Amino acid sequence: MSDDRSDGPPRRDVVQNAELALLLEVAGTPKPGNVDRHRDHADLxxxxxxxxxxxxxxxxxxxxxxxxxxxxxxxxxxxxSRQRGGNSQFGALLALCPLVRAASRDALTREGVRAAVAETTVEDTCSFYRAFDHVGVAVDDPPEGMSDLDVRQGSGAIPAVRERDLTLADLMAESAPGDGIAAEWTDGYPRTLRAAERIEADDGPVSERGARAFLHLLAERIDQFVATTSDAASAREATDRAQAVLDDEEDAEALAEEFVERGINPGTTADLTAAALFVALERGVEV
Amino acid sequence: MSDDRSDGPPRRDVVQNAELALLLEVAGTPKPGNVDRHRDHADLxxxxxxxxxxxxxxxxxxxxxxxxxxxxxxxxxxxxSRQRGGNSQFGALLALCPLVRAASRDALTREGVRAAVAETTVEDTCSFYRAFDHVGVAVDDPPEGMSDLDVRQGSGAIPAVRERDLTLADLMAESAPGDGIAAEWTDGYPRTLRAAERIEADDGPVSERGARAFLHLLAERIDQFVATTSDAASAREATDRAQAVLDDEEDAEALAEEFVERGINPGTTADLTAAALFVALERGVEV
Structure with a gap:
């Protein structure tokens, strides 16, 4: 028996909290347009x-x-990816990795996460591209002058990565303008950390706090995944209508039904919600 | 990279399948009277x-x-027990442990599970009693002449366990007549293995297959947890009405609403459903 048994069973460790954050994220309902406790997508x-x-x-x-x-x-x-639905949590895992690294060093702060990101190398970028070999991910065309880095090539882009000597921090900085997760990587996770504070200050079941944090995240910024998988007008609409829910002008359940039906899927916002739930769990929010 | 990467990412291991079985069990809906994807209990x-x-x-x-x-x-x-709801999966874990041990030896058969059970010692019984210190579990009075072994004493019963030189296999055999999980331990998991076959032969999302297996398990035998937490008449009723659902004479969703409202909670049946889902996952059912 280790010492931490003296006050009862051991608490969840960092990895267990990351896994639980993924589970609480998908359970949270209503999260308009996403799979949640009450809704599925056709193939997911x-x-x-x-x-x-x-x-x-x-x-x-x-x-x-x-x-x-x-x-x-x-x-x-x-x-x-070892399930038949395809891409369930690619973006959430990308958002989580630097946070998990920082938390494992007891440094789950803006500076701690920045340090974890800053340490990434060209080899990390190669691994990032290999990850796209496992599962199809909906992404935009790469920025101007970066077509050799198109992630849709998967590991096929690795020679170009090495040629350009691009660390994963560099790549994320290049992608940050059009990618909500890359922006968090690059800026020290400001939106995630604010959403975590919201979850900490909220009450009720933690998955439901996550669903509320999701609405605030969606209302504050366009979800690029909607822009990619639907179009820019739908992305604007999703953000405006999330704000309308927060203003009590729309019903969240009805919006969730409508968005699932129309295929409007704010996936990046869900990814950041998972990241924020992880931070909140690490800070002691009890389930 | 280990060899198992050559055909893609590693498959889930035995422990991951056990955890996933617990998750698929609670997600499966409708499971009349239980917490499921669409229903909560007041405190759970x-x-x-x-x-x-x-x-x-x-x-x-x-x-x-x-x-x-x-x-x-x-x-x-x-x-x-490191969550605020209390006892969520005590019985499911008890049902899973010998199955997980047998699966880890590539012996997930009636004989393999019997062997895992037969190896248990008096020390295992002491640990079993300590488990009751972590969380309140609804149980019946102990059998005649076994009041010193009342599990509600938790580790307080350990001296009596040692005095009686009772292995965990012995204790389960004593408890089998009134306890559906102890009966599985004692008889080589016949109901669990049959339910796993049903899940394998079924189709659709695996959590939904679990919910259908639950109804069959409930219809085939009285749930002792209902008898303990409600009464014998309710336990009989739960089994009869599960059969009525299978016979298309009752609506499962309506029954689920009614049972949650009346506090009729077929917990043992849910525990065996989790065990059956584990066996099905180990046998290659894909999620």
Missing amino acids: HFDHFLAGAVGATPGLRLAAGDGPLGEAFERAVGGM | HFDHFLAGAVGATPGLRLAAGDGPLGEAFERAVGGM
Whole structure:
């Protein structure tokens, strides 16, 4: 028996909190347009998210260690992909990895996460590209002058990555303007940390706090995943109508039904919600 | 990279399948009277089951190893109990431990599980009693002449356990007549293995297959947990009405609403459903 048994059973560790954050994220309802406790998509079922979270844990355990963060991410995505729904949590895992690394060093702060990001290397970028071999991910065309870095090539882009000597921090900085997760990587997770504070200050079941945080995140910024998978007008609409829910001008349940039906899926916002739930759990929010 | 990467990412291991089985069980709906994807109890929320499953994994990992099975169970229960809902999955973990041990030996058969049970010692029984210190569990009075072994004493019963030189297999055999999980331990898991076959032969999302298996399990035998927490008449009624659902004479959703409202909670049947889902996952059912 280790010492931490003296006050009862051991608490969840960093990896368990990351996994639980993924589970609480998908359970939270209503999250308009997303799979949640009450809604599935045509080809992506709640069960796929459960299997995705469980499958990702060995990779998340690497993220909590000292090895390359890119390999941890690639391993997490590989494990996540062992279910028939396809991409359930690619973006959530990308958002989580630097947070898990920082938390494993007791440095889950803006500075701690910035440090984890700053340490990434060209090899981490190669692993990041390999992760796209495991699962189809909806992404935009790459920025001007970066077509050799199109992530849709998966590991096929690795020669170009090495040629350009691009660390994962560099790549994220290039992508930050059009990608909500890359922006968090680059800026020290400001939106995630604010959403975590909201979850901490909220009350009720933690998954429901996550759903409320999701609405605030969606209302504050366009979800690029909606712009990519639907169009820019739908992305604007999603943000405006999330604000309308917060202003009590729209019903969240009705909006959730409508968005699922129309295929408007604010996936990046869900990814950041998972990240914020992780931070909140690490800060002691009790389930 | 280990060899198993050559055909893509590694598959879930035994422990991951056990955890996923717990998650798929609680997600399965409708499971009349239980917490499921669409229903909570007053003090026991879906989130508590998510945290319970995640928290149980270090104990389940011990169950997949070579150490004492009772300690693995106690550790799983201790980790499960690290949430505010109380007892979410005590019985499911008890049902899973011998199955996980057998699966870790590639012997997930009636004989393999019997062997895992037969190896238990008096020390395993002591650990079993310690597990009751972590969380309140609704149980009946002990059988005649066994009041010194009342599990409600938790570790307080350990001197009597040692005095009687009672292995965990012995204790389960004594309890089998009135306890559906102890009966599985004692008889080589016949109901669990049949339910797993049903899940394998079924189709659709695996959590929904679990919900259908639940109805069959409830229809085939009185749920002792209902008899303990409600009364014998309610337990009979639960079984009869599960059969009525199978006969298309009752609506499962309406029954689920009614049972939750009346506090009729077929918990043992849910525990066996989790066990059956684990067996089905181990046998290759894909999520």
